[in-house]
Amino acid sequence: MSGNPSVIDDIRHFNRFYTGMIGLLNRHILESNLSLSEVGVLYELGQSEQCTAGQLTGILKMDGGYLSRIIKKFEQNGWLHRHQSNLDGRTFFLRLTAAGKQLLAGLDEKSSGEIQQLVGGLSDKQQLQVTGAMNTIREVLQAAQPASSTDIHIRYNLLPGDVGYLIYLHGYLYAQESGYNLEFETYVCKTFYEFLPAYNPGKDRMFLAIADNQIVGSVAILASSRHLAQLRWFLIHPDYRGQGLGKRLLQEAVDFCREKNYQKVYLMTTSMQEAAIALYKKAGFRKTGEKYLQLWGQQLYEQRYDMELTYSI
Known part of the structure; x- marks a missing residue:
């Protein structure tokens, strides 16, 4: 109207x-x-x-x-x-x-x-x-x-039930949008299983976008070594895409890496994640590796992206 x-x-x-x-x-x-x-x-x-x-x-x-x-x-x-x-x-x-x-x-x-x-x-x-x-x-x-990223707050800690819901979101959305099979959900379960016992808030950080008390986006930074960190579990619910939330989460994640004086942050993705890759590139990540795989019921390229970090503060 x-x-x-x-x-x-x-x-x-x-x-x-x-x-x-x-x-x-x-x-x-x-x-x-x-x-x-x-x-x-x-x-x-x-x-x-x-x-x-x-x-x-x-x-x-x-x-x-x-x-x-x-x-x-x-x-x-x-x-x-x-x-x-x-x-x-x-x-x-x-x-x-x-x-x-x-x-x-x-x-x-x-x-x-x-x-x-x-x-x-x-x-x-x-x-x-x-x-x-x-x-x-x-x-x-x-x-x-409409709901916008300004109506969303970012939570930085894990609460009971968060990991289970994140596994569900990854399994469901990747099956719907990329055709991944149950092997992918098994993989996501394994990554969280390995992460939780070693979780150290001094080095690692979860970023959970919350709207109406529900997780609608996520990303995480995990320490690989003193100077290297990995970005994982980047996901935006379809209802909240196109509003700058993905850019906001990535920026917070990169800022955290700089605060911790990591010299480099990397991530692993696949060639099918075109929208996410576009955001990674805009944020400053560059593709550094690629290999062809039969994975999660799909034929795809697994790719690595790296960002060299600089410091202004």
């Missing part, structure tokens, strides 16, 4: 009004000499005591190099310090210093003051009308949108 011209015009007028209003509400940011991106990093750091650079990149959808410059600026200004993990010396948590917390508290106070000034002249009834209208806009527009 196309939009009503009068509705479109009303929305455009409201957008211009609200954009100007947001500018007024962000005066305190301009006065602080911080950019909106820098304030976003500051607020996220203020919400967590166990935040890494890789996690910030995923949460804020920010380029790693740009984030690196912000972190260095914060360190130079004495707003942030790095804390080495007790479990893994290659992992560093980013935390606000007392000065950083004071800066954030000041921004919060100014922001609250500006909002108070904005609505202070309104009656209680009018204030409720404003917030009610805001909630209505948000709820109606969110309900009208």
Whole structure:
């Protein structure tokens, strides 16, 4: 259904009004000499005591190099310090210093003051009308949108039942989409059977995309040696493809490898996985090996892809 011209015009007028209003509400940011991106990093750091650079990149959808410059600026200004993990010396948590917390508290106070000034002249009834209208806009527009990767959160730990469900997803989806037989599901079971006893959160990481309390995507990084890691179990449920979720999971996985100072990460796939291979190549993986096999009821090429890692932080 196309939009009503009068509705479109009303929305455009409201957008211009609200954009100007947001500018007024962000005066305190301009006065602080911080950019909106820098304030976003500051607020996220203020919400967590166990935040890494890789996690910030995923949460804020920010380029790693740009984030690196912000972190260095914060360190130079004495707003942030790095804390080495007790479990893994290659992992560093980013935390606000007392000065950083004071800066954030000041921004919060100014922001609250500006909002108070904005609505202070309104009656209680009018204030409720404003917030009610805001909630209505948000709820109606969110309900009208298809599920997207912004509605999905990434969980980094395994819970009982996760592995069983991942095995099911791999077996079912690969049978439907690639014609793999039961041997493939047996193979997936074997890989998890080998992984779980050796699972070390200090070196390995699961990334599970969760929507409505259900796993809709996955990828994992497994340590092969001190300097080499393997990417495994990359999967996106068909209902959540085409929304950037695969790119998001791959980026988080690669960022984790950099945090752990792995020098290279590799993966094994088959020539039939064309969509996944396209994502791997865009992420920076390059094919380094290939062999022809009769595997899982199919004739295919097993392929290896590698990525050499560089560090900006």
